Amino acid sequence: MRFHQEADRSRYDAVVIGSGMAGLTSAALLARAGRSVLLVERHDRVGGYAHGFRRGRHRFDSAVHVVGGGDAGRDPGRHLIDRVLGTLGVRDRCELIRVDPFYTVCLPDLELRVPSGLDEFADVHVERFASEEKGIREFLGECVGIRAEAHRAAGVVRATDLSRFTLLRRYRRAVLSDVLNVHVEDPQAAAALGALWPYVGLPPSRVSFLYYATMLMSYVADGAYYCRGTFQNLADALATALRQNGGEVLLRSTVRRITVREGRAAGIVLENGQQIEAPLVVSNADADQTIHELVGANHLPAARSARMARLDPSISAFVVYGTTTLDLAGAGLGHETFLYAAGDHDTAWRDVLAREPSFVTLTAPAHADREQLRHGEQPFAITTLAPYAPADRWRSEKAAFQERMIDRVERRLPGFRASIGFVESATPRTMERYTRNREGAIYGWALTPRQTGPGRPAAETPIPGLLLAGHWTRPGGGVYGVIDSGVTAARIALGSDPLT
Ligand SMILES: Cc1cc2nc3c(=O)[nH]c(=O)nc-3n(C[C@H](O)[C@H](O)[C@H](O)COP(=O)(O)OP(=O)(O)OC[C@H]3O[C@@H](n4cnc5c(N)ncnc54)[C@H](O)[C@@H]3O)c2cc1C
Incomplete structure (x- = not known):
């Protein structure tokens, strides 16, 4: 695959800043819909935190080790990553291998080997903590319900619109330990059920229960997957889809400014001074840098800028x-x-x-x-x-x-x-x-209850033509979440579902 060193043209339908999994997803989907797309990345390869590197005869993942929902599941097309790869026609460009057993957790006086699959996950915990069976099953039942509501609520952005979703409303302000304490008495059982907290970057007493539940279900119910040959191959598959649909990837190039003309996004300026016009700019870069360094806070309502200043990074x-x-x-x-x-x-x-x-x-x-x-x-x-x-x-x-x-x-x-x-x-x-x-x-902004759901910046910004994609926007961190955000950015830009 040939990656361009300089942009071929001075005008595109869309420019995407950053080739994290969100940027790659939205760029490839926009190109598939017939838009001319330029993806600009500062690094010498695509992928962001999903990039891989080689040392001697071995390859390493720089950060990402596992993703949720990598194959079609029982219901073909239901799992997001599989759907995106399938829609883009690059399903065969990378192999996602189901990881089983998923993980082992070692706590003082406890070692538990946890298999893939929801029933298997429940059984292994119930077997170890028999007296907690009812609570464990209730806890997992809430997680399953939350995942179902979260799927149905995708695209619902205003807090008031959540009134139809009982669990999303009930647990909006809950942290994981609030819910574990209701269902489980044995502290060791609670510690085992909360053992995946490093995947969301905050302990059970601080992390949003809604986010933990959807993350847990993406791995446990949809299945945990590794990408053969490192996750670089997943990133490369998306870049291939972009290129096959006429898009360009510009590597080793930093975007210095987003041009705003008459209140609208109008393109970008690269570090080398090259100016590129585009009526649509999708930023996969850090949201704070996007607004304060690339755009300039003077282009935004003061309240918006102040709201972002109150958010804490993960x-x-x-x-x-x-x-x-x-x-x-x-x-x-x-x-x-x-x-x-x-x-x-x-x-x-x-x-x-x-x-x-x-x-x-x-x-x-x-x-x-x-x-x-x-x-x-x-x-x-x-x-x-x-x-x-x-x-x-x-x-x-x-x-x-x-x-x-x-x-x-x-x-x-x-x-x-x-x-x-x-x-x-x-x-x-x-x-x-x-x-x-x-x-x-x-994971972008820390995944506290205050900073997930409506508390996280949306893909749309107050500047027409400028969208955000990635873990600094909704729904949040992790490859599953950011691919979702890349789909959302493409949906908003196209005005239709990019996965059909
Ligand atoms: C150690 C670690 C382990 C993790 N493990 C997992 C895991 O196992 N599973 C999982 O699902 N998630 C995991 N995550 C989280 C996950 O990696 C991230 O949430 C996700 O990959 C972020 O994707 P993104 O699309 O937001 O962009 P990022 O990966 O943040 O990429 C942004 C890209 O934009 C580029 N960029 C930024 N500014 C500019 C600019 N001005 N001009 C040009 N390019 C620019 C950057 O170079 C970068 O390539 C892990 C994270 C870390 C750090």
Whole structure:
């Protein structure tokens, strides 16, 4: 595939800023609908946080390890990612492999191997916490109901319009632990049901229950998937769809300004000074940068700017990438293994804020993708959440932090350290450097009840012709959510459903 180094033309129907999964989705769908589209990306490859990289004979995912709903499911065309790839005609350009078992959670005095599938998820928890069966099933029933309402409510933006959706209304302000406390008495059962909180970047006492429930169901009910050969292949499949429909991808190019003329978006200016006209601009970049740096706050109502200033970004992450000669599957670990030193997640969160990696997630992609096992060696990633600030300390703290992360795994897996071949790490500053997400935020705005649903900026902005797509807009962070936002941006721009 040839990627352009400079824009072929000075005018397009649409310019998309940033090639995260949201930007790629909206660009490809707009091109499929016959629009001339230019996608501009600063990095040397597409994908944003979903990009992959190579070291020696191994490939690594920079951030994303798993997505929800990667195949057609029982109801063909129901699962979003499969639908998008199918509509764009690139379903065969990447292979999404179902991950089973999905994950292992290790809490003090508890190790639980959790399979894929809703019934299986329920059964494994009920088997371990028999006295909590009723509460566990009720809790999951609420999650299933929320997912159904969220699907029906897609596109409903005003808070008042939510009146028809009982569960969305009931739980609008709830955090996960509010709901777990109602249904489950055993703190260990609650900790196990809330074990996926790092996927939403906040502990059960802070994260929006609605967002946790939809995330949980996207993995558990729709199925958890890994992309063969890294998620770069999923990003490349979307870029291929864009190009096959006449679109262009401009790499290693930074958008410096969004042009606003007579109150409307009119195009962009690149860092090299090239001006490109377009009546539609979709920004997949950090929303705050889009408004304050690329557009200029003077083009927006003051109240809008002030509202954005009150939003808090999500936390960042520290990732150790490496190779091991250990047999991770044989050691009883899932695709993902959550290792918690503390039995309650609030303690783990306090440690995160104090830059102590008391919990880590070990990812072993070769579980699902056996081709990643090369010459008896397989890649791994160890991830923890970490605050960005104070940013200047990361350079001096990086090596020791990496060692503490490896120590965590060594405690569960003696011999791990000695088995490591290659090792390298990314700090919150690295996250920011590669994607320009402010402070290396992993999910855009933090997923609190206040900042999800109507509390999150919508795709439409007060500037006609300027749309937002990605994890800084609705519904929120994670590949499933941002692909949804890319579809929404295309739907608004086209005035029709881009998936039909
Ligand atoms: C460590 C980590 C692990 C994660 N694991 C998972 C996971 O397993 N599953 C999951 O679903 N989610 C995961 N996430 C979250 C998920 O990766 C993100 O929510 C999602 O990928 C964000 O996509 P996006 O479309 O918003 O854009 P981003 O991925 O943020 O990409 C934005 C793109 O815009 C480009 N850009 C920005 N400004 C400009 C500009 N001015 N000019 C040109 N280009 C610009 C950037 O270079 C970047 O490529 C993880 C995140 C992290 C950090």
